[in-house]
Each structure stands twice: as C-alpha cells, then as structure tokens.
Amino acid sequence: MERQFDAELNALNEKLFHMARLAEESVTLAVKSLKERNEALAQDVFKKEGSVNLLEIEIDELCMKLLALRQPVASDLRFITSAMRIGSDLERVGDLAVNIAGVSIGLIKQPPLKPLIDIPRMASLAQGMIKDSLNAFVNRDEKLARAVCERDDEVDSLNDQIFRELLTYMMNDPSTIDRAVGLILIGRHLERIADHATNIGEDVIYLVLGKTIKHHIEEIRRQAAVNAEAQ
Amino acid sequence: MERQFDAELNALNEKLFHMARLAEESVTLAVKSLKERNEALAQDVFKKEGSVNLLEIEIDELCMKLLALRQPVASDLRFITSAMRIGSDLERVGDLAVNIAGVSIGLIKQPPLKPLIDIPRMASLAQGMIKDSLNAFVNRDEKLARAVCERDDEVDSLNDQIFRELLTYMMNDPSTIDRAVGLILIGRHLERIADHATNIGEDVIYLVLGKTIKHHIEEIRRQAAVNAEAQ
Numbered sequence: 297m298e299r300q301f302d303a304e305l306n307a308l309n310e311k312l313f314h315m316a317r318l319a320e321e322s323v324t325l326a327v328k329s330l331k332e333r334n335e336a337l338a339q340d341v342f343k344k345e346g347s348v349n350l351l352e353i354e355i356d357e358l359c360m361k362l363l364a365l366r367q368p369v370a371s372d373l374r375f376i377t378s379a380m381r382i383g384s385d386l387e388r389v390g391d392l393a394v395n396i397a398g399v400s401i402g403l404i405k406q407p408p409l410k411p412l413i414d415i416p417r418m419a420s421l422a423q424g425m426i427k428d429s430l431n432a433f434v435n436r437d438e439k440l441a442r443a444v445c446e447r448d449d450e451v452d453s454l455n456d457q458i459f460r461e462l463l464t465y466m467m468n469d470p471s472t473i474d475r476a477v478g479l480i481l482i483g484r485h486l487e488r489i490a491d492h493a494t495n496i497g498e499d500v501i502y503l504v505l506g507k508t509i510k511h512h513i514e515e516i517r518r519q520a521a522v523n524a525e526a527q
Numbered sequence: 528m529e530r531q532f533d534a535e536l537n538a539l540n541e542k543l544f545h546m547a548r549l550a551e552e553s554v555t556l557a558v559k560s561l562k563e564r565n566e567a568l569a570q571d572v573f574k575k576e577g578s579v580n581l582l583e584i585e586i587d588e589l590c591m592k593l594l595a596l597r598q599p600v601a602s603d604l605r606f607i608t609s610a611m612r613i614g615s616d617l618e619r620v621g622d623l624a625v626n627i628a629g630v631s632i633g634l635i636k637q638p639p640l641k642p643l644i645d646i647p648r649m650a651s652l653a654q655g656m657i658k659d660s661l662n663a664f665v666n667r668d669e670k671l672a673r674a675v676c677e678r679d680d681e682v683d684s685l686n687d688q689i690f691r692e693l694l695t696y697m698m699n700d701p702s703t704i705d706r707a708v709g710l711i712l713i714g715r716h717l718e719r720i721a722d723h724a725t726n727i728g729e730d731v732i733y734l735v736l737g738k739t740i741k742h743h744i745e746e747i748r749r750q751a752a753v754n755a756e757a758q
Contacts, residue, residue: 350742364601367598
C-alpha cells in the first residue's frame with residue numbers, strides 16, 4: 297500500500313514536470329515566433345495548448361483520487377493540494393503563451409518597430425523562474441523557491457521599462473501605436489508568467505514549512521489586529 | 528461528528544460569501560473612483576486588499592483542516608477542493624480591482640479622455656458574474672453556473688470594442704496615448720475578472736456533475752486520440 301502511494305506520487309511529479317516543460321516550451325516558441333518573425337512557431341504554440349490543458353485535468357483527477365483513496369495528512373496532504381494549485385498555475389502559463397503567440401501573429405505582419413532585446417530577456421527570466429520553481433517543488437528546496445520569488449521584482453521592473461519606452465515611441469510617432477500596444481501586452485503577459493512562477497515558489501515554501509508566506513501573512517494579521525483594536 | 532462537519536462546511540460557505548462580497552465591492556469602488564474621478568474611493572480599494580488576502584488564507588487553512596480531519600470523499604471532497612480554487616479566483620479578482628484602482632489614480636489626474644460608458648458596463652457585467660457564480664456554488668445550481676460561463680463572451684466582445692475604439696483615439700490624437708493605454712489596461716483587468724467568474728462557474732459544474740467541463744475536455748481527449756492514431 298505504502299509503495300503504491302509512492303508510485304502514485306511519483307506519477308504526479310512526472311505529470312507536473314511534463315506540464316511545466318510544455319508550458320515553458322510554449323513561452324519559448326511564442327517569443328521566438330515574434331523575434332524571428334515566424335508564424336509557424338506561433339501556430340505550434342496553439343497546437344500545444346490542448347496537451348497543457350489535458351495535463352491540468354489529469355493532474356486534478358489524480359490528486360482527487362489520491363485525496364479520496366489515500367486520505368493523506370500533513371506533508372502528503374500539502375503536497376497534493378500544492379500540486380493541484382501548481383497545475384492550475386501552469387495551465388495559466390500555457391494560456392499566456394497562447395496570448396503572446398496571438399499578438400505575435402498580428403505584429404509580424406507589420407514592419408518591426410524596434411530590435412527586440414528586453415522582451416526576449418524577460419521571457420528567458422520568466423522561463424528560468426518556472427523551471428526553478430518546479431525543481432524546488434520536486435526537491436522540496438525552500439531556498440531555491442525563495443530565490444524564484446525574489447526574481448519577480450526584476451521581471452516587474454523590466455516590464456515597467458518596456459512600458460515606458462513604448463509609450464515614448466507612440467508619442468513620437470503615432471504610426472507605431474498598434475505595434476507598440478501589442479508589445480506592451482506581450483510584456484504584461486510575460487510579467488504574469490513570472491507571477492505564476494512566484495505562486496509556485498510560494499506553494500513550495502508552504503509545502504516545506506507547513507505555513508503560508510503568501511501576502512506576508514504575519515504582517516496582514518498584525519494589521520488586522522491593530523485595525524480591530526482601533527475600532 | 529456529522530453535525531460538526533456540517534457546521535464547518537457552513538463556515539466555509541460564509542467565508543467564501545464574505546470574500547466574494549469584498550472582492551465585488553473592490554471592483555465597484557475601483558471603477559467608481561474612475562467614473563467619479565475620486566481618488567479616495569481608489570484608496571478604499573487598497574485598504575480592502577488585506578482583508579481579501581486574509582480570507583483566502585483562512586479559507587485555505589479551513590479546507591486543509593477539513594481534508595485532514597474529516598477525510599471527505601465524493602461530493603464533499605469536490606466541494607472542499609472547489610472552495611480552495613474559488614478562494615484563489617476571488618483573491619485574483621481583488622488583485623485586479625487593486626490594479627484598476629492604481630490605473631484610475633493616474634487617470635483622474637488628467638482631463639477625461641471621453642465619457643465612460645462601456646467600462647462601467649463591463650464592470651457591472653463582471654460583478655454580476657461573480658455574484659451569480661457564488662450563488663450557483665452555494666446552491667449547487669448547475670444551470671446558473673452555465674449561464675455565468677455563457678456571459679463571458681459578452682464581456683470579451685465589449686473589451687474588444689473598447690480596445691479598438693481607444694486605438695482610434697490614440698491614432699487621431701497622440702496626446703491621448705497614455706490615457707487611452709490606461710483605459711485599455713482597465714478593460715483587460717475587467718475581462719480577467721469575468722474570466723475568474725467563469726472559472727468559478729466551471730468549478731460549480733464540476734461539483735454538481737462530478738466531471739470537469741474545463742477546456743471542453745471531451746473534445747480534447749478525442750483530438751488527443753486522433754493525434755495518437757495518426758502517429
């Protein structure tokens with residue numbers, strides 16, 4: 297029985313890894329389609345979407361089965377509920393890659409607005425965060441998970457920089473507006489991909505420590521107590 | 528024991544309702560701050576954020592406790608895992624309201640770009656979807672849940688319309704660019720709020736039917752089988 301449960305947990309790990317790899321590849325292809333102006337690569341992202349979605353459902357079904365049949369407690373329970381959450385984050389990453397691919401197809405029909413440097417850099421940061429967050433999950437590596445969460449700021453500030461630069465482009469030359477808006481949207485999609493990696497990192501810390509660090513919980517509870525006293 | 532479990536499930540329902548109400552109010556306030564050009568209302572959204580986040584954590588903790596101590600199966604198990612997912616959707620709705628409030632504060636420092644009609648309409652549609660999806664959850668009302676999911680298309684097409692209209696504004700008058708981009712971002716935030724309500728609707732259908740309709744699963748599985756055969 298015990299060994300059977302271990303085998304099921306391993307199957308769950310494998311599905312998550314597989315899903316993370318597909319989601320990461322989708323992000324790579326979507327940004328590559330933009331950089332290399334290659335619509336076929338964007339089409340490949342659309343083709344991968346079904347597999348990512350199917351994996352989310354398989355992960356959910358496996359987790360529900362494990363919860364019902366194995367009735368896990370403590371760290372096994374946290375592992376399984378985290379896996380469900382991670383599946384849902386990875387599904388969103390796949391969706392965001394599809395969004396990027398969609399914008400890319402529109403953009404590559406027009407002349408390039410500017411050489412792309414920051415967007416591929418953001419994409420590679422975000423992908424690295426996804427990869428590391430999954431490694432942190434499987435190895436229950438709290439330190440790596442924290443490092444992932446810390447890298448989110450870098451992605452956010454790159455996105456702000458891209459946004460400001462593109463606003464300037466539009467103001468100087470209104471003929472660039474729709475292309476600039478497209479690139480702004482891609483920057484935001486990448487920022488959200490990094491947010492999902494951060495969510496996964498937070499789940500790993502919860503898994504290892506048995507307590508949540510989401511929303512800096514202790515700070516919130518302290519503040520709630522202060523507010524309650526003030527009333 | 529049984530009655531104690533029922534009381535705990537009721538407490539979970541109440542927390543979800545409370546959270547949904549806070550999240551909805553945040554959306555109302557954020558859009559109102561923009562429409563009435565009132566920064567204090569946007570500040571109120573920031574104040575509510577902590578409570579929304581705290582409720583997500585309380586809901587998660589309660590669900591983990593119920594999973595560990597009551598070891599629910601079948602429909603109770605689905606109810607509890609759906610509640611966790613819904614908590615996370617509502618937390619994202621609260622975040623998106625904060626994003627809208629942030630953009631609003633920037634926009635109301637400048638002259639109005641145009642009378643706001645479509646954005647408040649989108650907001651009220653999205654809020655109605657959140658409210659109905661929660662009612663569907665608590666009453667296990669599959670029909671209402673499906674109606675919520677169907678309304679998502681209306682929000683999407685309003686958002687497309689807003690986007691195209693604002694692009695025209697920018698092209699005709701580049702001095703409107705940063706305000707138009709702000710409104711485009713608010714449109715997208717509202718669209719995502721409606722997406723979260725749709726996720727909740729899908730969770731309700733899963734809860735009632737015991738099978739997922741996410742990503743049109745049967746269609747995906749059929750396609751995967753066809754692909755596998757073709758290889």
